[in-house]
Amino acid sequence: MNLSIARRRLAPVAVVGAAALVLAACGSDPDTDNGDDADSTETEGSGGDGGSGETESDLSGSLNGAGASSQESAMQAWIAGFQGENPDVTVNYAPDGSGAGREQFTSGAVAFAGSDAALDEEELAAAETACGAPAVDLPLFIDPIAIAYNLPGVDNLQLGPETLANIFNGTITTWNDPAIAADNPEATLPDTAITPVHRSDESGTTENFVEYLAAAAPSVWTHEISGDWPAGLPGEAGAQTPGVLQAVDAAEGTIGYASAAAVGDRTTAAIGVGEEFVEYSAEAAAAVVDASPRAEGRAENDIAIELARDTTESGAYPIVLISYTIVCTAYADANTGDLVKGFVGYMASDEGQQAAADAAGSAPISPDLQAEVQAVVESIEVG
Amino acid sequence: MTVDTRIPAVSSLAQNQLPRATTPVLLVLSLAAGAGLSAALGFSWAWFAVFFIVLFAVVNTTVSGVVEGRRKATDKLVTTLVYTAFGLALIPLISVSWSVVDNGLERFGADFLTTSMRNVTGLNDQQAVDGEAEFIGGAYHALLGTFLITGLATLISVPIGLLTSIYLVEYGRGRLARAITFFVDVMTGIPSIVAGLFAAALFAVLFGVGTRNGFAGAVALSVLMIPVVVRSSEEMLRIVPNELREAAYALGVPKWRTIVRVVVPTAISGIASGVTLAIARVVGETAPLIVTAGFTSSINSNPFSEWMMSLPAYVYSQAMRPLSGSVPEPSFDRAWAAALTLVLIVMLLNLIARLIARLFSPKTGR
């Protein structure tokens, strides 16, 4: 091969190489205010509690977690806030899904997991092997699920649990059905056909919604409870939250369930709880969590919650999704342990919960629960 | 000759010929009639197009068939069909491209290309929409990741794929070649998520559980890319005429040099096109990359350690899980801008492929 051939051959390579060099030289992180704000305000007060006594700026390195996609936008806010306080730290969160997150956590592939469901017994055992100590579930993300509908002219729809279940069941097929009219004595209901919209992907949102239906309207909702929408029911399906909302927007007469934060300006239904109808709100969602008992038979620090879906407590909104952060109670690697303590501590702090509420629209956990989580985080053994 | 199957004797060459202007005139008439008919039904572009095309095809073919005979009529009908196919295909293709460009330009720019998503939250988006702050957050980390991962995947796949196709076309005889052909076909059927899981499992075995980095992503993409490269290169090498090979052998050129200097350069334009297609095939893959390369909002320029973002994963997460649920528009804009970036990257790759093709291909009139 003579020289000119070699040169010709290398030319494109050189072009690509040059492009890559230029590319590598010109990128940077954006200027965000989050970090500065966090530093200047109440840094030491709340975020610092989560740390293990060291000053936070000592933290460096990277921390990887994986799990529920429901937590992704809240996680982005937590990561941004935490990285703002600790510029040398990089936290990554892969929204692979709850199942994948738990699996990776129990095999030791990631240091923490996000999951819409608590670890089951088998997973607890596997996690204990991977961690060398028990793993615990910490409820740090509470997301009300709103019932959004598209029915021009009807603004303040109220739906009792059985009516809601019958709508998604396909038993009630038009909006002027007597059952809906009974729940809404003052509304003028059109005879539009009802198109229920559900998630086409397996999701924690679906699982929590059908759990609610099964608990609050047990005689109507007899389908198996899982993250998959029961097969064979009529209606439309959409992928992920935007897919569902897009389908709700696309046609009149639709009704669907979605994370409240994403619902935005769409009209939503108030849900029948006991004798009253409750609109979703952060407080109403936190209320049902506080009113719910703990799951039994778990490790002492574990805070898995058995949601009281059929609660009749006034002002509680029962359709909520709880997403857990799963961590080990001891980390062999000191740096990872410190990072987890710092990061999860930040998540549980006032500031962290507020950041998630602002950015992702989640409901902050109550101060009691917050204190309880902080205590668990404190007790994580490092090194 | 005893048999005469010709059409009745042709007395003039121009006999049975329609005037040149026939087709344009019919075209205009059909346009008008199509517009009229669709207006009668309440005007819609779809009906207009359907009426126009059907009318034109029928009338033009019939007129030609009556005057010029069946063969010319068939030819005209096919010409109409080819143009129609082309026009029809343009609709979605233009629409898709327009969606990407129109929506993508909203956020696309130097700032978008040179900043990462580190520390950007839904709050920033909400403030930006309320006009309280600048839009921030770009795709630099994902852009860099896509470049590195796809580049590595290409470096792995093209040599393997091209060499394999050369083996199949030039050397392969017997059972091994048949097995490779067969299994390359099998490989085209690997669902992308399976390729990702396989690569993740492979890296878990080789480098420990939970290993995710750009290189693992590149391996996953290679599994998807290799069969496309093999199949398209094989096709292009096969249509290189044997005469060329024989001419080279006759000059005493060894077989391998014949292949490298004669066969491959002859087919290089097609191969480059195939490689571009192969890259295009994998550059938009989301699922296999998340399970192998990870997911991050920070910059990482080392494909061999730590998690790395890619553009399709970026598009997917911004589009399907906006940073801020209540004001998703800034995230959607980012998703479109990243899609536009992806298309521009492939355009660049395509240009490079064409450059390579031009440098190596024999100069011909075609």
Next chain:
Amino acid sequence: MTTTANPPPRQATPAPRAKARPGDRIFSWSTRTAGVLILVVLAGVAAFLIVEALPTFQADPAEIDGGEGFFSYVWPLVFGTLAAAVIALIIATPLALGIALFISHYAPRRMAQGLGYVVDLLAAIPSVVYGLWGIQWLAPRVQGAWAWLADNLGFIPIFTGPASATGRTMLTAGVVLAVMILPIITAISREVFLQTPTLHEEAALALGATRWEMIRMAVIPFGRPGIISGIMLGLGRALGETMAVAMVLSTGGFTWSMVTSGNNTIAAEIALDFPESSGLKTNTLIAAGLVLFAITLAVNMFARWVVSRRKEFSGAN
């Protein structure tokens, strides 16, 4: 370029016949190694798939989704996969061949080059974008047409109503897939059409063939294996496409109707359910992946058979 990247000759097998030149030996050895490497990778993937899928076949049928075993779980998905791919191919193949012919034999040369370039680019648009486009642009526009089909041709099983209110049906997914595979089939067909020997085109024209007759006599027979390859690559993508279908299709249980919501494809089912799945469900999904694998294999074998059946009449050699 990569053909010069010869690995070191250490492992070169001893020349079977007299003395092959070292260059030849190294080169043929490296091509063969590349081929064998593919087999190794594939064996790895297959082993991974089978090991991961195995628990599904050993499990109690009642534990599989739907409670009636793997087969009854997977066949509606197989139906959906094939339906979507068939719709896509029926729409895309004639269009793609039309565009390819237009570019190679009808359009002015300068325009043709530009068009070829644009078509190549379209193959690059990520499937998420096709998904977004399908939901936002296509579905609302075709909803009316599907409703019309359901109203007027509802007696045909595949058009049974009621049509979906949002237009996100199997037929829409098929159209989106068709648009996605259009550039693939076009690009490959165009390349082979352009490679048709002038000799044969002239032979046809000199016999007094019209342009179409020339294409039928010389271009298409010559390009047939290439066209089939292109279609197979397109079909491979249509069968395996995940995100676009997952986003566009309103998934559900089995139905014959293509204009109402329902049905799902294997790839989309995996993409939608894999992240949140755990335990046996994961194995079941991977087993479904294995089935997809088998389908693609069968289709490819069929295509190879079609091509090889008339090998002695093939254009090259």
Next chain:
Amino acid sequence: MSKRIDVGDLNVYYGSFLAVEGVSMAIEARSVTAFIGPSGCGKSTFIRTLNRMHEVIPGARVEGKVMLDGEDLYAANVDPVTVRRQVGMVFQRPNPFPTMSIRDNVLAGMKLNSKRMRKAEADDVVEQSLKGANLWNEVKDRLDKPGSGLSGGQQQRLCIARAIAVQPEVLLMDEPCSALDPISTLAIEDLIGELKQNYTIVIVTHNMQQAARVSDRTAFFNIAGTGKPGKLIEMDDTTKIFTNPSVKATEDYVSGRFG
């Protein structure tokens, strides 16, 4: 069948480049006319204009007239397809359709025109055409085998059979023997002798002995230099051209004294 051709002041261009300039000639029916001349002088370009095959080459166009029994091939409204139906062509390299059998190759042109042919009828055409091309005895047992399996000479005769199967008026041959061995060449030359009973034949050749052997009239083309257009120098009876040409350049060329 067979018609005469009159060419009047024909220029051929490739884009803006003038390739052949000012050719006028008369080609008699039922005769063989040979075009000779050095490479690049425009013989092949010119012969293609006689059935408008030059239009296949991008950018090629002509000015002037080509009359086929008094009808202008280039008149408005004349379809090149109709022209080629009447003026067949055989090319330098044999080009049977590789995807067709021998039988289908012969019938290729026929099938374009007749909607349906009875099998017996088709068999008859195949046999007559192959006999006409002196190929019948060699291939009659393998009519269903691909045409590309034949030898070069056989392939070329197959192409001739294919061309005469549609019974054209004129047969153009562009160096039909340049890719063939002497025996095949002889076979083709014999064939040309027979074909001229029925067809007007125009042949381009580099082989002057061949021109002398087969043709009745010969046209000599020459080119003044690179980049200059090719021109028709003189055209006369073959014996006259080879024994007593009227132009010096022709004499130089046919006697081998050409540079």
